[in-house]
Amino acid sequence: xxxxxxxxxxxxxxxxxxxxxxxxxxxxxxxxxxxxxxxxxxxxxxxxxxxxxxxxxxxxxxxxxxxxxxxxxxxxxxxxxxxxxxxxxxxxxxxxxxxxxxxxxxxxxxxxxxxxxxxxxxxxxxxxxxxxxxxxxxxxxxxxxxxx
Amino acid sequence: xxxxxxxxxxxxxxxxxxxxxxxxxxxxxxxxxxxxxxxxxxxxxxxxxxxxxxxxxxxxxxxxxxxxxxxxxxxxxxxxxxxxxxxxxxxxxxxxxxxxxxxxxxxxxxxxxxxxxxxxxxxxxxxxxxxxxxxxxxxxxxxxxxxxxxxxxxxxxxxxxxxxxxxxxxxxxxxxxxxxxxxxxxxxxxxxxxxxxxxxxxxxxxxxxxxxxxxxxxxxxxxxxxxxxxxxxxxxxxxxxxxxxxxxxxxxxxxxxxxxxxxxxxxxxxxxxxxxxxxxxxxxxxxxxxxxxxxxxxxxxxxxxxxxxxxxxx
Numbered sequence: 001x002x003x004x005x006x007x008x009x010x011x012x013x014x015x016x017x018x019x020x021x022x023x024x025x026x027x028x029x030x031x032x033x034x035x036x037x038x039x040x041x042x043x044x045x046x047x048x049x050x051x052x053x054x055x056x057x058x059x060x061x062x063x064x065x066x067x068x069x070x071x072x073x074x075x076x077x078x079x080x081x082x083x084x085x086x087x088x089x090x091x092x093x094x095x096x097x098x099x100x101x102x103x104x105x106x107x108x109x110x111x112x113x114x115x116x117x118x119x120x121x122x123x124x125x126x127x128x129x130x131x132x133x134x135x136x137x138x139x140x141x142x143x144x145x146x147x148x
Numbered sequence: 149x150x151x152x153x154x155x156x157x158x159x160x161x162x163x164x165x166x167x168x169x170x171x172x173x174x175x176x177x178x179x180x181x182x183x184x185x186x187x188x189x190x191x192x193x194x195x196x197x198x199x200x201x202x203x204x205x206x207x208x209x210x211x212x213x214x215x216x217x218x219x220x221x222x223x224x225x226x227x228x229x230x231x232x233x234x235x236x237x238x239x240x241x242x243x244x245x246x247x248x249x250x251x252x253x254x255x256x257x258x259x260x261x262x263x264x265x266x267x268x269x270x271x272x273x274x275x276x277x278x279x280x281x282x283x284x285x286x287x288x289x290x291x292x293x294x295x296x297x298x299x300x301x302x303x304x305x306x307x308x309x310x311x312x313x314x315x316x317x318x319x320x321x322x323x324x325x326x327x328x329x330x331x332x333x334x335x336x337x338x339x340x341x342x343x344x345x346x347x348x349x350x351x352x353x354x355x356x357x358x359x360x361x362x363x364x365x366x367x368x369x370x371x372x373x374x375x376x377x378x379x380x381x382x383x384x385x386x387x388x389x390x391x392x393x394x395x396x397x398x399x400x401x402x403x404x405x406x407x408x409x410x411x412x413x414x415x416x417x418x419x420x421x422x423x424x425x426x427x428x429x430x431x432x433x434x435x436x437x438x439x440x441x442x443x444x445x446x447x448x449x450x451x452x453x454x455x456x457x458x459x460x461x462x
Binding site: 009030031033034035036037038039040041042043044047048050051054055057058059060087088 | 167168171172174175237238241242243244245246247249250251253256257262263264265267
């Protein structure tokens with residue numbers, strides 16, 4: 001058994017709420033985040049907000065990325081945010097992507113979706129967003145990122 | 149650094165079955181955050197509370213899908229199940245794709261099931277260095293079974309045998325001829341051999357080859373003859389029989405006295421992992437550029453310096 005000194009990296013959950021089965025975008029994000037040094041958990045397609053919130057709790061992730069192409073983002077994204085808050089996961093960063101009309105972005109941000117990344121976003125921009133938000137959290141506070 | 153009181157409180161919440169507390173405790177012990185040693189120490193007393201089952205096998209043999217089916221079966225039998233699923237960390241970026249969860253989401257809302265994905269973080273042998281502490285957290289949380297799914301590393305993935313009570317080796321048809329089944333490694337550690345993908349036509353040949361190879365093995369510790377279970381994670385066929393074989397092995401461990409020797413083997417392994425981790429970390433923390441200068445100038449050797457550093461000198 002050999003061992004190298006690898007520091008823990010940020011844990012991110014990528015989830016596909018709702019009924020659309022198109023997860024090429026989600027897979028690209030999973031791959032890009034993995035290659036950027038994150039530990040990435042992927043739920044697979046067709047998840048309910050309840051399943052996503054429960055998974056975020058069990059996996060104790062620092063961020064949840066939601067991908068949706070069906071148009072139900074205004075219902076499902078805030079529902080995930082609310083369920084997470086109810087479980088004491090209000091400190092977990094939620095971001096989203098997919099086919100999101102520009103005019104919905106401000107409303108989503110108001111409802112707790114911290115970043116929205118549409119088609120054509122360079123994956124580097126998402127990595128930079130996560131690094132900025134997650135690296136900034138002081139190590140001591142990391143253990144209490146979920147206030148519980 | 150959490151205080152001794154914080155540690156006690158968190159441990160008490162986990163023992164009451166609080167899932168959020170268990171998730172938090174798992175992060176602290178597996179990421180070795182401040183206070184992890186005190187917390188892992190608090191959970192150690194729960195060693196042996198659950199029946200621990202390890203699943204190993206090559207990538208793509210269907211371990212995750214089989215775990216999903218097994219959990220359904222165990223839940224129907226009234227058991228509660230904790231699952232630890234390990235996937236590889238990239239040696240190049242430190243990142244990881246933890247994909248076992250995808251096969252498992254049918255159970256995500258079941259209060260009797262808890263799953264956590266772990267990354268190997270540089271540990272070879274299919275398991276994470278902190279696996280024991282993670283298992284103890286789930287034992288403390290009250291799950292009757294704890295399943296540990298190792299990363300699919302293949303032939304040499306035998307560490308799991310020193311971590312869990314029952315080892316299930318998962319294979320599938322078309323994975324090689326009878327000579328593959330004769331090799332050392334995972335073939336020596338299985339208590340139960342699940343031949344997955346039994347919906348494929350070649351399954352009978354795979355089972356026969358496995359039977360042949362195992363018939364040449366001396367009997368396992370305590371007189372257990374490893375069982376072979378053809379199973380299909382796709383259709384669910386054979387899952388009940390596989391679950392029965394796993395329970396039969398647990399009963400055998402208890403009646404033969406083998407359980408105690410396995411548990412002692414686990415304790416030895418856990419101690420050795422803690423020792424190697426601490427020694428390595430403490431010694432590496434003393435390494436400075438001056439040591440590398442000494443080596444570059446050939447004024448010392450890694451062997452001589454290694455001895456000095458291990459003895460706690462600079």
